[in-house]
Amino acid sequence: MEPWLPMDGGTLTITPAGGMEDVLSCSWYRRAVSDRTLILRHQLPPKPTYYYGKAYTKRETVRQQCSLHIVNLTREDSGIYIVQKQRAANLTSEEGTIFVFISALEQRTKLTGKAIAGIVVSGLLGIVGVAGLVVYQTTREPPLS
Known part of the structure; x- marks a missing residue:
């Protein structure tokens, strides 16, 4: 997670651990895994496509290594984020979870x-x-x- 203490109004990049070998798509969720908490799904090349879910706020993008990048952070962005890496049919898919706290510290x-x-x-x-x-x-x- 970069930065390690994201601030209100700032940016955040969450990069999942693990390799990208045989990964077909990455899905990011906010708070739980369901259709209504899906932020976005990124289908990787050769046919890269994006599907935006109900939790998408137009502030999220996917970058290299399936990392989730969020701009203009608010305190409401605090919470659990879940990534799912879908692999080829004969390989195990991966899931990772991270808790994010957006600090609203006021400048002294x-x-x-x-x-x-x-x-x-x-x-x-x-x-x-x-x-x-x-x-x-x-x-x-x-x-x-």
């Missing part, structure tokens, strides 16, 4: 020059106060008995 505000100056001055005043207390304690005369 930057500190202004005045705020930084305030922090520095406060720190210096604190140091001066502690130093003054230490000097007072060490120079005062002991109490009379």
Whole structure:
């Protein structure tokens, strides 16, 4: 998965593990495997075709190695994604599942020059106060008995 922490508004590419030998088609699903959760199915060459399912949002494409690429991510894109690689009739097909979390972290505000100056001055005043207390304690005369 690239990036490892996808952000709201960003892009995401999910590349399934395993080889592509004898793969006839790749199907991507959102949340579960059913007709209504199919995002898209890509039939590989020699006759490459695409079938778009009910979960297709026009933001998904298939790239090399049957990877799923999604643009303009939203928090609703968070969830389980399932890929199925269909192989030739005499070979076993593969299925893989991944959970994706789309982060909606807001960009932190930057500190202004005045705020930084305030922090520095406060720190210096604190140091001066502690130093003054230490000097007072060490120079005062002991109490009379």
